[in-house]
Amino acid sequence: MTDSSVLVLVGSLRAASTNRQLAEAAALVAPEGVTLTIHEGLGHIPLYNEDVDVEGSVPEGAAALRTALAAADALLVVTPEHNGTIPASLKNAIDWASRPHGESAIVGKPVAVIGSAFGQFGGVWAQDEARKALGIAGAKVLEGVKLSIPGSVVRFAETQPKDDAEVVEKLRDVVAKLSAAISETVAA
Incomplete structure (x- = not known):
């Protein structure tokens, strides 16, 4: 497999968030040849407004997101749950990434959605909303991942995710499946 890049969007804006x-x-657990890069700055992207989404004047934060997405082979979304749904910053990033509709860099790109939350279900509602x-x-969207x-x-x-053996093994599986989806997309 050739080298692959995965853009990571973190729905939480807190620097020390569990997500x-x-x-x-x-x-850290990405296989050799696969690089995961966390996109910084979701909090600096203005709310989507079609009036300012005009070629040559797209806000800097939104343009940077689109450029990073275009350069990536896949997307990993890591999201908490805010009031039973997707965080506003993540939804806004998806809105910017989806334009121009049908021709954006996200079209056909493999995407996995994972996350953690305080509640007993671990943020599954937010993850389902993000997948949708x-x-x-x-x-x-890799529905089985x-x-x-x-x-x-x-x-x-007391323990960060990188030090939790069960979490690390599950993350390794997620990244491996996302990597396999990249290979399938390239081969198609």
Whole structure:
């Protein structure tokens, strides 16, 4: 397999969030030849507005996201759950990434969605909402690649995700499946 790049979007804007730590742990377990890069700056992207989404004047944060997405072979979304759904910053990033509709860099790109949340279901509602939005945007959502970690505040109170053997093994599996999807997409 040739070298592959995976852009990682973290739905939480907190620097020390467990989802950020989960994304960092995923980058550590990537197989040889696969690089995961966390996209910084989701909090600096203005709310999507078609009036400012005009060639030559797209806001800098949105343009940077689109450029990073175009350069990536796949996307990994790591999201918490905010009030039972997807965080606004992540939904906004998906909206910007989806344009121009049908021709954006996200179309046909393999995407996996994972995450952790304090609740007993580990953020599955937010993950399902993210998969739905990404699929509508045209991404190739890997429906069978899932990882929800419940009780994140308690589970990771003393141990970070990168030091949790069970989490590391599950992350390794997620990244391997995403890597395989990249190979399938390239071969197609």
